[in-house]
Structure formats: C-alpha cells, structure tokens
Amino acid sequence: MVSVGLALHLAAIFSAPASVSPSSQLAQQSWELFRPWLQVLFLNHGYHYFAPEPSHSTLISYTLHYPGGKEEHGRFPHREIWPRLLYHRHFMLTEFLNFAPQAAPDQPPWIETYARHLGRRYGAERVTLRRQMHYLPTMDAVRNGVTLTNPESYAEQPLGTFRCR
Structure with missing residues (x-):
C-alpha cells in the first residue's frame, strides 16, 4: 500500500512540470487529477514562469x-x-503589475501606494512612475552578441506622477 501511495505521489510531482503548455492532453489531464494534492502540499510550483517561453520582466x-x-x-x-x-519581494511587487491592463484608463490603486512609499522614504514631493518591460533577446540576437542589458530590450509605459505630501 505504501508503494502505491509513493508511486501516486511521484506521478503527481512529475505531472506539474509535464503539464506546462505545450504539452499532451494526457499530461494536462493528469495534472487536473493531481492538482488538489499538489496544492494542499504546496508542490504546484510556478513552472509556467520559467518555461517554455518565459515572458518579460x-x-x-x-x-x-x-x-x-x-x-x-x-x-x-x-x-x-x-x-x-x-x-x-521587490521583484514580486513589480510583477504584480502584469495583472493590470496595459492601457487601463484608471490605474490600479496599488500603483499610487508605490509612489507614496517612495516619496515618504526619500522625502520627495512628487514621484513619477514608469513601468518597464524587459524582454529577453532572441537566440539570433544572442548569437550576434546582444547582451541581456541591451537598452533596446526595454519598453516603457508611463504610470503617472503622484503627489506625496
């Protein structure tokens, strides 16, 4: 009985990374089957974050x-x-902006809290915030010597200027 439980547990662990798209229907269905177990034990880690195509930072x-x-x-x-x-922690705060629409007419309220915190911490009167998306270079670009810090790999979106006092 212990062997069956151990085999099922290992199958659950392997189902999480195997289910990342693109994957087979079998892999996705096995993950659906094991998902409650993986979530209870906090084993359903963020494999989607790293593969197969990591998105921008x-x-x-x-x-x-x-x-x-x-x-x-x-x-x-x-x-x-x-x-x-x-x-x-700072990285996760900025990644939270990915849940906000790119061109929202009203910015989410937490953006203003970022500005107020910076203003209080540094004694500023106003803070202007910009969202920067840092894209990974393509394989061809890397082969041609483009570095990860290439200024052309950044795109910027203004978020606004906020009063802090």
Whole structure:
C-alpha cells in the first residue's frame, strides 16, 4: 500500500512540470487529477514562469521630484538590493503589475501606494512612475552578441506622477 501511495505521489510531482503548455492532453489531464494534492502540499510550483517561453520582466523606474526642482532617478528591483529575499519581494511587487491592463484608463490603486512609499522614504514631493518591460533577446540576437542589458530590450509605459505630501 505504501508503494502505491509513493508511486501516486511521484506521478503527481512529475505531472506539474509535464503539464506546462505545450504539452499532451494526457499530461494536462493528469495534472487536473493531481492538482488538489499538489496544492494542499504546496508542490504546484510556478513552472509556467520559467518555461517554455518565459515572458518579460517588469520593473518600475521612478523619478523623485524634490522642492526646488532637484530630481533623482531610480529603478526597482535592482541588483544591489540585499539580502536577496528583499530583491525577490521587490521583484514580486513589480510583477504584480502584469495583472493590470496595459492601457487601463484608471490605474490600479496599488500603483499610487508605490509612489507614496517612495516619496515618504526619500522625502520627495512628487514621484513619477514608469513601468518597464524587459524582454529577453532572441537566440539570433544572442548569437550576434546582444547582451541581456541591451537598452533596446526595454519598453516603457508611463504610470503617472503622484503627489506625496
């Protein structure tokens, strides 16, 4: 009986990455069968995030506007954030913007909270936010020497300027 349970558990574990599209109907149906078990044990990890075609990364670039006209520019997440868990938390905050429509007439309310936090933290009067989508280069581009940090791999969408005081 233990062997059957272990075999079913292993089949459930293998069904999660096997079901990532494009996949067979058998793989997708097996994942549907095992999904409750995978979710209860928190084993249904985000395989869709990494494969087969990872999507763009979302970053937030900002401009801090101080009284007197001084400005500072920044972006998060950035590689200097330490510890790495904090970097991951910032990354997940920016990825949350992927749930917002690209051209929403009214921005989701959490965007303004990002601006207010930056304004309070750095003492800015206003904060301008921009969503940056960082696209991965194609294989041909990599073969031709394009780097991951190539400025042409970024697209930007203005999110607005927000008062902080």
